[in-house]
Amino acid sequence: MTRPGRPVPGTAEGSSVTVPPFLLDWAARPGPAKVLAAARVRVESGRLGSRAKLELDLTPAERAEVGQMLAPSWAASGDPVSALELRRALDDHGVTLEDLLTTVGGPLRDLRSERAEARAARVSNRQSALALLASLSPTVMDPAVLERCLVGADDKVNRAEQITRVIRRLDAHASISPTEQPVRLGVLAAELFGDAHALDRSAGLGRAVVRFACGRAATPERPYADPVGDAAAWREAWASVGVVCDGVSALVLVLNLPLIGDGPAARLCAVTGEPVWLTLRTLRHPFALADGTPEVFVCENPAVVEAAADAFGAASGPLVCTFGLPNLAATTLLTALAPSTRLRVRADGDAVGWSIVSRLLELPGAESWRMPAGLSAYEEEVLDDLLLDLGASPPTA
DSSP: OOOOSOBOTTSOSSOOSOOOHHHHHHHHSHHHHHHHHHHHHHHHTTOOOTTOEEOOOOOHHHHHHHHTTSOTTHHHHOOOEEHHHHHHHHHTTTOOHHHHHHHHHOOOBOHHHHHHHHHHHHHHHHHHHHHHHHTTOSSOOOHHHHHHHTTTOSSHHHHHHHHHHHHHHHHHHHHHOTTSOOEEHHHHHHHHHSOTTTTSTTSHHHHHHHHHHHHHHOOSSSOOOOOTTOHHHHHHHHHHTTEESOSSSOEEEEESOOEESSSHHHHHHTOOSSOEEEETTGGGSOOEEOTTOOEEEEESOHHHHHHHHHHHGGGSOOEEEOOSSOOHHHHHHHHHHGGGSEEEEOOOSSHHHHHHHHHHTTSTTOEESSOOTTOOOOGGGGHHHHHHHHHHSOOOO
């Protein structure tokens, strides 16, 4: 069977030497076949020097077969096969080891050269991909971010070309129709790649594009942060380039939140005394917080909202529940509220809860709500204290 690949230097792709039939008969026997297979591996890898030894597990019968070509005493010696002795034995019959290997198994490959060429091709492919991505950004992007965009791609140029298709499509949309409805992620993926899930968070291409978008938008004031590991960051990153993942699965729970405006969020919040779910879709339309709302409470768990509704109904202080880690709906709402009121934020006292609080305290005017340093209690454990604050909150105008 002919094996493709670069021939070993110094050998012809097809041997012009005629190997005697008795050598071919010898080479076809089980013992010699094992020896020649091991020799081929070492020759193609460039590791069969004159001092090389072929350590093989041969039966007595196989050793006897190999010994017909070597010294008479070799079969009983237990010694490995000496590459030098094997070459000398074949040379005595006017055949080199490479001639025999080529005749029996096809052209020998130069695996070291093949590996070197493959390495060089990978380096060239990577450099070309990085150059293509760098050309997409009007400013110099962090090389580490560009590298992250190519993680997991076997053909990095192809990955860079796919990213380019997405970014140029979005740039064209933004320049031609900056006030139009945002592009939907699934529609964009289907349009460009024939697969509505090609840009999902579970897809390598989706992660690559969103990383590039974040990297291109990064500034010294807001440095790059990988958006792939957090659902809210993922949605925010797509939103920054005019793409919506979907408008209804990101939810935020509110109670007695006095929003005003013509959008659906304000109309839904007109219902008082009962918890209301707002979707990201409802928050895309203009809304504002009613004047005379000095504070809005923020918690992590829906149990707090339900308890406040049960205890106070429409008299409860305004309350927003992130329902775990803040998603894009929660961050959109709270970011809009922060400039016009005091946000009093809290969460469970575990590691996740403290990470939520730390993130929310970055909003202007936000302060912690019954979250002293070192607190480890869950919100349900301090529910009575939280209700005292919600029941005592001054009414809104």
